[in-house]
Amino acid sequence: MKIVILGAGVIGTASAYYLAKAGHEVTVIERQPAAGLETSYANAGEVSPGYSAPWAGPGVPLKAIKWLMMQHSPLAIRPSFDPTMWRWVTQMLMNCTSKRYEINKGRMLRMAEYSRDVLQQLRSDTGISYDERTQGTLQLFRNQQQLDGAEADIAILKRYDVPYEKLDKAGCLKVEPALVNVQDKFVGALRLPGDETGDCFKFTQSLSTFAQELGAQFKYGVTIQRLVKSGDTITSVITSEGEIKADCFVLALGSYSPILLKELGIKIPVYPIKGYSITVPITDAQKAPESTVMDETYKVAITRLGDRIRVGGTAEITGYNLDLRADRRATLEHSVTDLFPGGGDVSKAEFWTGLRPMTPDGTPVIGPTPYRNLYLNTGHGTLGWTMACGSGQFIADVVSGKRPAISTEGLFMDRYGSVNSPIFIHKELA
Template identity: 60%
Template sequence: MSGSIAKSLAGSVIEEIMKVVVLGSGIVGVTSAYQLAKAGHEVTVIDRQPGPALETSFANAGQVSFGYCSPWAAPGIPLKALKWLFMEHAPLILRPKLDAAMLSWLLRMLSNCTSERYAINKSRMLRLANYSRIALAELRSETGLTYDEGMQGTVQLFRTQQQLDASTKDVKALAADGVPYEVLDRDGCVRVEPALAHVRDKIVGGLLTPKDETGDCFKFTNALTARAEEIGVRFLFNTTVKRLDVEGNQVRGVVIDHERVAADAVVVAFGSHSPVFLQRYGIKLPVYPVKGYSLTIPITDAARAPKSTVMDETYKIAITRLGDRIRVGGMAEISGYTNDLGQARRRTLEHSVTDLFPGGDVSKASFWSGLRPMTPDGTPVIGPTKIGGLYLNTGHGTLGWTMSTGSARVISDLVSDRKPEIDATELAVARYA
C-alpha cells in the first residue's frame, strides 16, 4: 500500500490512501469508483469503450427492482424451461454449443433449483437490494443526479391464476425480509397502472412492490461519471487491459496498452467478461453471459402507456416508463458471447408491449441487446480473491442497475479494510469452493 494517511471522506475513520484501479465503466464499475473515491482513495477506471455504460448498462430494462428480486434458479424452472423451448414468444432461449463453461454453468444452476437453495439465494439478493435502495436514495440526495427517475414501484403482472398462486413463495420471502408488498386483484392492477383498464380481461392480478424505482441507467452512469471526475477519479477510455501485474501473490498494478498503472488494489467489474479475464490467474468464476434484449419506444399516447414498471410474468418482460419513452426489456438467451439482434426476439418484445400498452410507436423503436453476467445462484460475486489486493464486483445478472449502489459500498468497505454495513461473507467467490 502507499504510505500517505488521510481522513476518509465517507466519515471520521482514519485510513490509508490506496491506489485503486477499477476495471470496467458500466454501472457497477462507476458506482464502485465513486464510492472508493469518497472513501479517500486514488481511483483510476479503465475501459476498452470510448465512454461509460456502452455495453450491458446501455439500454437495460430501466427497472430498479429492490422488491422484484429473485434468482432465476427456482423450483419448477427445469420443467418450465422445457416448455419454453417450444413457445413462439419464449422467455428463455437455449442455443447449446460445445462450451465447457456453458455446460458447467447450466449444471450449477440446475443444482440451485431447489426450495432450500431458492430461499437462501433470494434472501441474500433481497438483503443486498434493500441496502442498495438506501444507498441509491442517499447518493441521489447528495448529488442531485437526474436520469428520468421514477419512484412508483413495480407491478408483477399475472395473466393466469396459476401464476398468481405461484407468487406465494415470493410473498413469503418479501415478508420475511421486511420488504413492502401488496397482492393485487384485477381492479388493484388497474388502480396502480390505469392504462391496464384497456386490457383488464387479459389479467387476473399482480404483486406490487411499491419501493421499486425506474430510471435510465445510461444517463445515471454518465452523470455519476462526471461527478466522480470532479472528486478526482481518472477515467482511461479506449484502453485495453493486457494483464495484471502480480508479484508474490499480490497485485502491484495493471498493464495497459502502453504503460503500467500502479495499484494497491484492483476491482474487476468486467461483467460477463470477468471470468475470461480471470482464468489465467487460476480464478474460476462461474459467471456466464445471458443475453437480454430491449426496445426503446417513443410514447404517442400517454393514456395507454405505463406509469412505472410492469413485469409481464408470462414472457418475463419488463415494460418501463422512462420520461417520454417506453423501455421494453427482457428474455434470456443462453448462446455464449454473441450480440446479434435476432428479429424473433424483437417480435416477442413488440408482442408483449402492444398487447398491454399500445401507447408507443414500435415502428420507431430502437432495438438493442446486451450480455448480462449471470451467476448460477443469482447472487453477485463481491469481495476478495485468493490474490492479495484483487477484488471482484461482478455477476449481477439482470440486477446490476438495482444492486449497483449497495455493491459499490460493500466493495469500498472491503478494499478499505472496513466491515461492510451488511453481511457480505457469502457474497465472495469463495462460496463456490
C-alpha cells in the first residue's frame, strides 16, 4: 500500500521504519527541516518501561496542591478560558482512583515493555547508536514517606513481572557512586534495572536514515493543511506543496493531532503538557550520574548522555505556548546541582521546551479511527521515546492486517466512548 505518515518525530519516524520494513510505499510529511526537531529533540532521555505510570493516580489532586505551593514546583498551571484545557483536567481527575490507576498503568506497561524489546531487536539488527546505556533507572526518594509510598507501584511491578530493586543508601551508591557526596539528601530508592537511556534526537535522525534505505521518502519543510475525506475514507492530504494521495494515512503529530482531527469530526483527549530540559556539558565524570536518576521530589529526570547530562521535567498546563521560562530552568538547575554538584557546568547548558501529547489516562491512542484508512499513533505523553519502537511495530502490524504481538485492549480510541469506535478493523484484530 501507499502510506502517508503525518509527522517525523520519534513516533512518526518509527512508524515509517516499520511500515517500510513491512513492504509498504511510505511517505513522511514533516514541517521541520529534519526529523525529531520538536518534542523528540531534547526530552529526558529515558527509555523507562519500569517507570511507566499515568500521572493520574490516587492522591494526585492533594499532591498537586502541595506541588503548586513549592518553590521548585514540578507542576505549573497557567489558567485560561480554553474549555479544552478544563475538560482534559476534569477527565484526568476522574482517572485518579486506585482502580483506574491499575488499569491504566497495566496498559502502559504492556506497551512500554514490548517497546523496549523491539528497540533491543532493532539495535541488534541495525547497530543503531544514540549514546545508549542499559544501566537502569534510579527513582530517588528524599524522604521516608516517598519510600513507603513506592509499595503500591511495587505491587503492580510484581504483577507484571517487571524487575525491580528496593535500595537503601548503600545500594544507591553502588549504582550511582557520585551520590556519595550528598548522602544526607536521600533515604533510599527504587531501581528499575530493565530501563535504558539514550538521546532520542540522535536515535530519530539515525532511524530516519534506515527508513529511507528501506525506501521511505521524507518530505521536510512541508506544512500539513488538512485531510480530504470522501464518505468514510480519507482520499488525500493538502500540504504547502500541493495534494498528496495515498491508500492509507497514519497521524503522528503529537500534541497537534487533535487540531487536524477536529475538522474530521474526531475528538480525542490529547492535550499539550509543556516540559522543559537543560543539556549540561559534563565537567567531572566522577561527579556525574551513570544512568538516569529520577528526583522524586521535583519529578526531574537526570540522565547521562555521553559527555552531557540531560535534565528534564516539570509539567506546565498552558496550551500551545512555547515560551522559555526562567523559573522552570531554575527548578532543573536546582535538582541537578543539588544531587550532582560539580558534575556539569549549568551556566553552559542548552535550555529547551517541548509539548508532550498527554491523554488523561496516560495511555497512548494507537490504531484505527472511524475512517477506514486513517490510523492514529499519538498521545504518548512523557513516554514517546520509551514507547516509540513498540508503537511503530504495533501500528505497522495493524495497518498491514496482522495481529500485533501484544493485546490491543485499551489502546484504540474507542476507550473514550462509542462515538469514537473504529468502523473498520481487520478481522484478525477483532
